Amino acid sequence: MNWKTDLKISDLSPAERLEITCHRCGKVRFETAQHMLGQEDFLHLYLDEVERALRCADRFCRGKVRLAQVHDGKAEGFVGGIA
């Protein structure tokens, strides 16, 4: 149980990037939610199910992957110490 069991791909904003990391070889790739929604198999799946269905993009590896959200658009600095 984690955030992936609560969310479907269709719950994400289309431009949101997902980080997909291979457990075996460590290869990282990024996919947008929009691109993944284009694959009909994923349309109604929760993210943990998508994670189980995905495999490493390296054709010689094909290891299991870990899915993560990328939150880089929300970072804001402090200005003069003010939050």
Place this chain on the structure above:
Amino acid sequence: MRKPEEIERLYLDFDGFFASVEQQVRPALRGKPVGVVPFAGTDHTCIIACSREAKQRGIKNVMPIEEARQLCPDLVLVPQSPDLYRRAHNALVSEITAVLPVDAIKSIDEVTCRVAPGDRANPLSLGRRIKERISDHIGSYITCSIGYGANRQLAKMACKAGKTNAGRYGDGNLAWHPHVMPAPLLELELEDIPGIGARMKHRLARCGIVSVSALLATQPKQLRKLWGNVTGERLWYALHGYDLQAPPSQRGMYGHGRVLPPDHRSIEQARLASRLLLIKAARRMRRDGYRASALWLWLSLRERGWSAGARLAEILDDHAALAALEGLWRAACEDLPPRARVVRLGVTLGDLTSANARQLDFFTNDRARQRWEAITGSIDGLNRKHGRTLVSLGPWVPPPGGYAGGKISYTRIPSAEDFW
């Protein structure tokens, strides 16, 4: 300006983040005083984060290792793992978002959220829900302190006050309701207020402001004059509970710095390291959609420093950036003795403009530039496709110690691409 009459903001700060992540993933470290250090194998550095157990023994962040060892001889030193902390940050923010939307990420271990109207009467239960979720879904060794207030600044201060409440450290959950303000502020020292450092404290003291109550009794324009800019006035409104937060800031530069290991400090080794750092900075700049019109190279030697800059023609491609860097290194080689030892170096791309607001340059060969930009785009595409640095212009020699370009700073959270 609006003055909220109930709690509207939440501020969450993870307790000893790097150390608690290490304790979560490595059971052997649990319950022990842990200090996270930048590199393994040297005592000439400092603790960058420490666990709750270490803090209870008097260890503080940015404490030299030697001093920390004297206070706590059984301190376990762990070299930092920036990629692990980055992944933990992403997972933790996703879990927090499952409870309530994150308004802003202030640093790798601090986030702030808006409290929904339904939760404002009893915000502490909201905090407990977040803590339970993190404990259940990530792990019980990563704890956080949460503060609530009328604005972000008060929520942050409440968070800090709750973290060290009643002689314990961490797992705080403290609300400063607007109707009890400013009583909790009066218990603080001036330097407990974010934005007041040692110099500002002296400046305030010269004007007879030596306590928080004296600070609160000032007028907004008075603080503006004391600060010399609008920050003082903003702080006044924030401390008085007005709905105010830091304005969005514009990015001004992209750069990377590096302390070189003792056996990698020759001019040639420093030059190779600077190429790699510059390519990584240029990649980040392109990802964010900027071009640079200036490049700076700075070197720290044992006995002196050296720095120089070069003007660029609103470039974004690696070729132009590296050509300018080579020019700076030629100048450095003329100025520095041949056996100079470079302890620390940094490269910075500055004077940024938006990548889609490019002004064509009639005086340089624009066709050649566009070709190099296309080549750089192809290189980025290949590297992205393969999830590593498969192609680069010239040698790609990562300096020992790893994580070049993946450093976590106070406001920068690296991306997976920064570790390629």
